[in-house]
Amino acid sequence: MRHIVCICALAVLTSMGSACMSSASAQDAIPLMDFYTVDQRYYRNVETHPEIEWPTLTFAHGQSVSFDRLYKEEDGRKLHVDVFGPSEEVRNGRAVILVHGGAWRSGNKSHMFLLANLLAQRGYTVFTPEYRLSVEAPYPTGLVDLNDLIVWVKDNAEELEIDPAAVAIAGGSSGGHMAALLGFSSGETLFRSDAGDDTSVAAVIDMDGVLDFRTDLALQYENRAGANSGVALWVGGAYETATELWVEASPVVHLSEDAPPTLIISSGNPRFTEGHLSVEAWLTARDIPYEFYSYEDMFHTFWLFDPYASEVADRIDAFLEQVFPVSLDYPSNYQIEIDGQTWFAARSSDMCERHVNAALSAYYSFPLYREERSATRDRFFLNETSDCWIELYVDGVDDQSILYKVDASGRLTDKRVLSWWGPTIYPYPEVTGTVFPLEPGDLLLDRRPD
Structure with missing residues (x-):
């Protein structure tokens, strides 16, 4: 049976019925701001881009999807992640975490379902997490949540059939910014629950996420509304009153010798990837793989809709193939x-x-x-x-x-x-027939201990 899934603002409709995808809705008094939804973005852009398609998922034979797996609980607040698994025929042992956008205060993990499904069909195990937004908890809570997810993914690598050394993090818009910030700061303890956590990632993919809040271009847009801007509501103040936090939240200031390979995909509007030239200069000077691709005159949330979501999946796959030339099909202990x-x-x-x-x-x-x-x-x-x-x-x-x-x-x-x-x-034995005949299960040159 083929399952078709259509993504709505906060719901998934299937042939089995409907199910609300907002895990937080089952918990008491969790604020929700829904100005950023898939349907809102579709109707905003379909007139100028009639080629875009309403997100519909078609699952290949052997694929698996596990909704709302608990990855963290803190003070009664439960955080969940959806896991899109590949079929055994294409499984490559690699993982991608997809962070949804929404100006750090809106959005939902279901927004990344289309891209997650496309990547799963290319062999990846893909995670679409919820994390605490600024309407619920201030900076850096959401970043700590996502780092805890990275730890959870690695701790469960054997069950998930992935290599814990082959986990990439990706995101769109504010989610792309957060992916880059976490990837570039992974050698620091800044956003960790525990200083000893391994929060390293093998690659970063940033789709239209700002990389440097300090520049004139970034401030022109990100600080335009002052204390009511998305960044200000997240970090707790406009640039003029919370400068240190704006700087700390800029991915470029965390670049180090151990920065991961990075792919940046731009809509073509320079404001959304401001800082990418600094990232390029740093990484290329150290021979760290880096790639920048830009559309021309594309709408901001291009990764939400085909045909562009499929193009993005292909670009991510091609980049990760370069980063991981060996296709791992087993956990790292194999x-x-x-x-x-x-x-x-x-x-x-x-x-x-x-x-x-x-x-x-x-x-x-x-x-x-x-x-x-x-x-x-x-x-x-x-x-x-x-x-x-x-x-x-x-x-x-x-x-x-x-x-x-x-x-x-x-x-x-x-x-x-x-x-x-x-x-x-x-x-290898040098003489034919010198090894004694074996019963099934016996070892050729060794014996099981008693």
Whole structure:
């Protein structure tokens, strides 16, 4: 059965009925400001951009969506996140956190459903969180909430089938600003609940989010309403009276040698990505991956609607492919170390796939067992080199496998025995038939402890 989901302001309508997506609505006395909604943005822009489509989700076979998972509770306030999971066929072990916008005081996690679904169909596990807005709690509460989400994602990496070292954070408008602020400040304790938390992210994607509040262009718009501006209502004062907080909340002032790779996608209106040239100068001077893409004369919230949401998903995917050239399909504990090098498990690799037959031929020309046992291709192990280990599963041997190393030209350069009771790497036996026959589940060169 194919499920179609249409996104409304705060609700999701499905063939199963309707469900309110505002988790906060079930809790008492939580302020809500709804001036920023998907339908409001659609009707504002559809006349000048008739090509945009009302957000509709079509779930591919094998996808999963888990709504309202609790990631934090503080003083009775529960915060939830929705998790869009990919099908097993495309899962790549990477994660993206999508932060909704709304001038730091409005918006809802359902606004990011379309982009989340598109990224999930490209292999990512995607998180759309709620966080406390300025109408409920002042700066920096929402930032602390989102850092706590990063910790929650990493703590649950095995269950979520992601690599905790491959978590990116992205956002649009004020959500893009917050994503950049958290990514650039991740080496600091400023926005952490606990100083020892690991809040690092592997990449930042900022869609039309301001990067520097201190410039004339930023202040012309962000401080125009004085104490009633979005930033002022968030940090607690206009620029003139709360200068230190405006500076502290500017992502560029937190850039460091450990800044993550960054992709900035602009509508073409320079006010929304003010500060991007400073980010570019800092990152490129340190050979940290950076990319800036700008539309021409695009409306501000382009990521909410197709065809542009699909374009954004493609750009994010292409950027993260550069940042993570090894496609991880398993949690980070699915890795092996051989001769001082770490290799990560992957289900697919075009280069490795071309040389599977060579590995199988090598195995059958030198069988390890007195009795004949067939072998099939299992995983690949990759790292930043151009080499690859091809793992062969041997029929009836459940806890070990054979590894063959190939280079980019397809030449077999090494072979090992892998015991997953450890895991441990052994030299390949030099004499055929010296290994005793095994029962299913026994280890080839090792024994389970009693």
